[in-house]
Amino acid sequence: xxxxxxxxxxxxxxxxxxxxxxxxxxxxxxxxxxxxxxxxxxxxxxxxxxxxxxxxxxxxxxxxxxxxxxxxxxxxxxxxxxxxxxxxxxxxxxxxxxxxxxxxxxxxxxxxxxxxxxxxxxxxxxxxxxxxxxxxxxxxxxxxxxxxxxxxxxxxxxxxxxxxxxxxxxxxxxxxxxxxxxxxxxxxxxxxxxxxxxxxxxxxxxxxxxxxxxxxxxxxxxxxxxxxxxxxxxxxxxxxxxxxxxxxxxxxxxxxxxxxxxxxxxxxxxxxxxxxxxxxxxxxxxxxxxxxxxxxxxxxxxxxxxxxxxxxxxxxxxxxxxxxxxxxxxxxxxxxxxxxxxxxxxxxxxxxxxxxxxxxxxxxxxxxxxxxxxxxxxxxxxxxxxxxxxxxxxxxxxxxxxxxxxxxxxxxxxxxxxxxxxxxxxxxxxxxxxxxx
Amino acid sequence: xxxxxxxxxxxxxxxxxxxxxxxxxxxxxxxxxxxxxxxxxxxxxxxxxxxxxxxxxxxxxxxxxxxxxxxxxxxxxxxxxxxxxxxxxxxxxxxxxxxxxxxxxxxxxxxxxxxxxxxxxxxxxxxxxxxxxxxxxxxxxxxxxxxxxxxxxxxxxxxxxxxxxxxxxxxxxxxxxxxxxxxxxxxxxxxxxxxxxxxxxxxxxxxxxxxxxxxxxxxxxxxxxxxxxxxxxxxxxxxxxxxxxxxxxxxxxxxxxxxxxxxxxxxxxxxxxxxxxxxxxxxxxxxxxxxxxxxxxxxxxxxxxxxxxxxxxxxxxxxxxxxxxxxxxxxxxxxxxxxxxxxxxxxxxxxxxxxxxxxxxxxxxxxxxxxxxxxxxxxxxxxxxxxxxxxxxxxxxxxxxxxxxxxxxxxxxxxxxxxxxxxxxxxxxxxxxxxxx
Numbered sequence: 001x002x003x004x005x006x007x008x009x010x011x012x013x014x015x016x017x018x019x020x021x022x023x024x025x026x027x028x029x030x031x032x033x034x035x036x037x038x039x040x041x042x043x044x045x046x047x048x049x050x051x052x053x054x055x056x057x058x059x060x061x062x063x064x065x066x067x068x069x070x071x072x073x074x075x076x077x078x079x080x081x082x083x084x085x086x087x088x089x090x091x092x093x094x095x096x097x098x099x100x101x102x103x104x105x106x107x108x109x110x111x112x113x114x115x116x117x118x119x120x121x122x123x124x125x126x127x128x129x130x131x132x133x134x135x136x137x138x139x140x141x142x143x144x145x146x147x148x149x150x151x152x153x154x155x156x157x158x159x160x161x162x163x164x165x166x167x168x169x170x171x172x173x174x175x176x177x178x179x180x181x182x183x184x185x186x187x188x189x190x191x192x193x194x195x196x197x198x199x200x201x202x203x204x205x206x207x208x209x210x211x212x213x214x215x216x217x218x219x220x221x222x223x224x225x226x227x228x229x230x231x232x233x234x235x236x237x238x239x240x241x242x243x244x245x246x247x248x249x250x251x252x253x254x255x256x257x258x259x260x261x262x263x264x265x266x267x268x269x270x271x272x273x274x275x276x277x278x279x280x281x282x283x284x285x286x287x288x289x290x291x292x293x294x295x296x297x298x299x300x301x302x303x304x305x306x307x308x309x310x311x312x313x314x315x316x317x318x319x320x321x322x323x324x325x326x327x328x329x330x331x332x333x334x335x336x337x338x339x340x341x342x343x344x345x346x347x348x349x350x351x352x353x354x355x356x357x358x359x360x361x362x363x364x365x366x367x368x369x370x371x372x373x374x375x376x377x378x379x380x381x382x383x384x385x386x387x388x389x390x391x392x393x394x395x396x397x398x399x400x401x402x403x404x405x406x407x408x409x410x411x412x413x414x415x416x417x418x419x420x421x422x423x424x425x426x427x428x429x430x431x432x433x434x435x436x437x
Numbered sequence: 438x439x440x441x442x443x444x445x446x447x448x449x450x451x452x453x454x455x456x457x458x459x460x461x462x463x464x465x466x467x468x469x470x471x472x473x474x475x476x477x478x479x480x481x482x483x484x485x486x487x488x489x490x491x492x493x494x495x496x497x498x499x500x501x502x503x504x505x506x507x508x509x510x511x512x513x514x515x516x517x518x519x520x521x522x523x524x525x526x527x528x529x530x531x532x533x534x535x536x537x538x539x540x541x542x543x544x545x546x547x548x549x550x551x552x553x554x555x556x557x558x559x560x561x562x563x564x565x566x567x568x569x570x571x572x573x574x575x576x577x578x579x580x581x582x583x584x585x586x587x588x589x590x591x592x593x594x595x596x597x598x599x600x601x602x603x604x605x606x607x608x609x610x611x612x613x614x615x616x617x618x619x620x621x622x623x624x625x626x627x628x629x630x631x632x633x634x635x636x637x638x639x640x641x642x643x644x645x646x647x648x649x650x651x652x653x654x655x656x657x658x659x660x661x662x663x664x665x666x667x668x669x670x671x672x673x674x675x676x677x678x679x680x681x682x683x684x685x686x687x688x689x690x691x692x693x694x695x696x697x698x699x700x701x702x703x704x705x706x707x708x709x710x711x712x713x714x715x716x717x718x719x720x721x722x723x724x725x726x727x728x729x730x731x732x733x734x735x736x737x738x739x740x741x742x743x744x745x746x747x748x749x750x751x752x753x754x755x756x757x758x759x760x761x762x763x764x765x766x767x768x769x770x771x772x773x774x775x776x777x778x779x780x781x782x783x784x785x786x787x788x789x790x791x792x793x794x795x796x797x798x799x800x801x802x803x804x805x806x807x808x809x810x811x812x813x814x815x816x817x818x819x820x821x822x823x824x825x826x827x828x829x830x831x832x833x834x835x836x837x838x839x840x841x842x843x844x845x846x847x848x849x850x851x852x853x854x855x856x857x858x859x860x861x862x863x864x865x866x867x868x869x870x871x872x873x874x
Contacts, residue, residue, distance in 0.1 A: 071631040084587040150521040194508040
């Protein structure tokens with residue numbers, strides 16, 4: 001039996017980090033690896049700039065524009081070791097994590113596993129709807145959108161076509177709002193031109209929200225701006241609707257409403273990616289409970305960061321928001337504390353610096369709540385948004401190319417990436433003409 | 438029962454074209470659709486610039502750089518109708534093709550279906566090796582390469598690691614040579630830096646060719662230049678070897694040689710994508726036999742173009758080469774003939790204008806045979822190659838972005854697209870530690 005290939009940490013403490021998202025990435029980046037060995041584990045070999053996933057889903061950007069290969073990001077970083085692995089469990093007594101390729105010992109463990117889509121136990125919705133949490137999700141959704149329109153173009157059955165041309169977006173948070181806006185622009189600038197034989201006026205995008213407003217975490221003014229903008233862009237908005245079932249053809253809601261649709265995009269909730277093995281007191285509602293030093297409750301040498309962590313204090317009694325800035329700042333703070341510790345300096349508790357909220361709804365349509373109650377919309381908000389996103393993208397190539405892609409798309413409305421790259425309709429169409437779904 | 442949605446050809450003949458490759462694309466582009474209705478069918482909704490697939494496979498370019506959405510390419514073309522469909526059969530008596538979504542009538546039928554990988558009936562090799570004929574193939578190969586290296590990085594079993602780090606390329610034609618060169622550069626500029634914990638000196642790329650030279654269709658001087666260049670780039674060259682079996686772990690050859698390898702890239706042959714329904718006299722060795730007017734033998738209104746066609750004449754007694762230029766020129770000639778016919782002008786027989794052969798082996802390494810016996814290698818050949826490819830790419834965005842990607846990669850050696858975007862190792866690794874394949 002051979003072991004997992006990993007160099008011993010020569011006299012230094014080994015820190016194992018699980019997850020290469022915003023939190024893990026910023027932690028590793030800032031950590032002084034002259035004093036610590038760091039092992040980064042992730043199921044994927046790349047970091048995802050998640051706030052732009054909706055652009056990959058709507059053919060505005062390609063995956064490499066918003067992804068950074070993790071090995072490349074830390075090339076040259078001393079005593080840094082990446083392993084592409086799924087972690088199945090934590091053994092806090094033996095101080096090791098179990099993976100598909102063997103156990104890995106740690107001195108300190110940093111959990112930065114983020115979240116996944118939450119279907120609240122509804123297996124039908126889980127089986128038939130499309131989440132938008134990962135790059136494969138985004139590409140899958142893009143393929144689905146274009147493949148569904150190709151199907152709509154093939155049939156002259158008006159009922160079937162209407163169903164194929166109805167798209168439901170569940171959840172009125174930033175990603176639902178941004179996705180709805182991007183779909184509206186895709187319709188206007190691409191789809192109506194690409195499908196001259198299909199009655200594109202039948203194309204419906206329905207944004208369904210359980211509450212009574214969009215962007216609940218934003219200011220009332222921004223929520224209202226978002227509502228008005230999406231309305232102007234022919235997005236149908238339905239409030240107070242809770243989806244209870246979806247079989248791939250018909251969506252059913254709690255109040256009895258039904259909508260025939262081939263596409264449900266699920267953004268109604270997330271849950272923490274909790275790994276088994278810690279005490280139950282460490283976990284609350286699928287999040288690791290941490291203190292201001294990011295220590296998981298009940299452990300001295302286990303930490304949690306970002307979306308999977310739950311940190312409640314006076315300012316944020318319900319916990320911190322699940323946004324990139326919290327993850328980035330936690331990662332930097334924890335690494336700073338490790339660096340301070342080894343030099344005998346004092347560590348500092350985490351304090352979130354809220355830089356505000358931004359959502360883009362379309363070209364020249366965006367909303368922004370900045371600190372001190374500053375509120376933007378329209379073109380100024382779009383510029384702030386573009387600047388912020390370019391700034392936080394990983395790596396020069398990504399920044400340059402994403403910027404060029406945006407400028408190119410802005411000028412030409414040319415979305416070159418609208419390719420259906422998955423296997424074709426063949427299997428489903430063969431011998432099942434009437435049954436196109 | 439509803440029918441396939443397709444407008445009737447108002448008093449004009451309908452031409453149905455199967456396949457949106459070089460031949461079909463150029464045919465449609467040149468056809469006068471004031472006088473003909475044209476219906477283009479393809480399994481995919483995009484055109485592939487196949488000569489650059491190896492760059493997608495080796496993380497030099499992303500799929501949208503070498504693909505053009507077919508609907509976009511012909512946006513604004515009068516009476517042009519694209520349908521994303523698989524065609525299952527031809528009924529020349531009823532003059533219709535059968536598809537998964539119903540039958541389509543034609544007045545003229547143009548077969549431009551191209552080729553697929555030929556495994557010569559060896560189902561083991563087919564099941565375990567990786568072809569490089571389509572964009573999904575290329576992305577699949579890229580994922581496989583990086584995933585295999587991630588696996589190599591996980592194990593300290595030297596036998597297992599050696600197998601994971603041995604890559605076999607079968608076939609010494611242009612695509613095998615170009616792929617081998619690109620892999621060598623990937624090793625030198627990316628892999629040795631990305632995998633500091635893996636003994637990269639064990640990484641082997643073996644190019645296996647059944648004959649006794651590379652680039653058999655090129656001049657002897659170019660064949661020899663290619664051999665020398667690949668040798669200098671640490672590609673192992675094995676001539677006179679015919680693979681007879683591959684089970685995913687060990688490749689076996691006719692002379693009894695075996696090589697332990699997790700990766701066989703199959704480029705040893707292609708076969709025509711022939712659709713059933715035509716007389717047997719129309720088909721010879723999986724190609725449609727055509728005359729100088731591209732008419733399929735035995736039919737007045739059925740034509741074949743490009744790689745799937747077999748046209749023998751005095752100059753090319755063994756048939757024309759299966760290269761993009763033949764397909765492009767056939768497509769243009771046939772459309773020109775259709776346009777002439779409707780104006781009462783004379784049609785012209787096809788005559789191939791051979792523009793020469795080009796293969797890129799690496800930065801500053803390329804070989805070119807131009808007409809009149811002109812022969813290039815090194816940097817001048819690379820420039821010719823880059824110019825030719827940029828020139829034939831579809832669409833301004835693709836040309837611009839591909840050019841920028843190349844320049845960017847050239848300067849920075851930064852291959853941002855080395856992402857494993859398929860599902861992770863999880864499934865295969867779970868509970869099967871020793872059995873990583």
